Amino acid sequence: MEEGNQAMKLYSHPMSSCSRRVRLALSLKGLKYECINITSIGDPELLKLNPMGYVPALVDGTTVVSDSYAILLYLEEKYPQHALLPQNIIKKSINYQVASIVSSSIQPLQNTTLVHYIGEIVSPDEKLPWAQYHIRKGLVALEKLLVNHAGKYATGDEIYLADLYLAPQLDNAINRFNLDMTEFPLLLNLNKIYSQTPSFQQILTETLQLHKDKAFFNFIKPQET
Known part of the structure; x- marks a missing residue:
């Protein structure tokens, strides 16, 4: 894990393939995070972060990013260790x-x-x-x-x-x-x-x-x- 990195929060669901792809990226990049599993539709905490009510949603300090593709690109830009895209x-x-x-x-x-x-x-x-x-x-x-x-x-x-x-x-x-x-x-x-x-x-x-x-x-x- 990256020393000194404040743990991010990932709003997820255990069976969400979209959430799992983000968790895999966080693991590869060695980033600490707290996984918060959403267990009910319309969870008020999730809706505050993403009005669509979709998972995953990532909270990184004051930054909130929803949609797995946007999250992965955000992680790639901010945390370049273990690149998710080849140079070729x-x-x-x-x-x-x-x-x-x-x-x-x-x-x-x-x-x-x-x-x-x-x-x-x-x-x-x-x-x-x-x-x-x-x-x-x-x-x-x-x-x-x-x-x-x-x-x-x-x-x-x-x-x-x-x-x-x-x-x-x-x-x-x-x-x-x-x-x-x-x-x-x-x-x-x-x-x-x-x-x-x-x-x-x-x-x-x-x-x-x-x-x-x-x-x-x-x-x-x-x-x-």
Whole structure:
């Protein structure tokens, strides 16, 4: 941990993939923070910081930043240790593309609130197929995108922005939505590497037990960004 760094506060939710990607970045950069888990929709403390009521929200001194992408870029600008983006412009663009695919084309369509809504307006039996369809569509694109760029990690032998987006998303696909991953050998290998990477292990392990707790999913979490 960075000596003398006043602990930041991260408003989070245990199952929020958006919050987990920020926690991974904080861990990689060695930054101290207090994780405040939001357990109810419309939490008044969170609403004071982010009127949208979404997690995550980061408080760093007098600065408040909401939305995981904005938080990650803020952390990269202010705390440059362990860069989240490579210097190579091509690899940097791949990192941006991975982040965009996960955050725009997958995560919103598997969000608990939306999945429950599909169950209400269509059928409860359609919730899982809905999520699996949209996750698979995004993973097909990611597998093709990374085939010529992956090393030990998504875009080389260092952990970058793409890995912060992929690790929670792959965990969700495999352990939460039971997606058949046989057509994604590259992504499966990355998931294995993430599970063995010390800076990722604790956060991924924390979530694993929640995946097994079916009662947990009866709680509709706050939106995440």
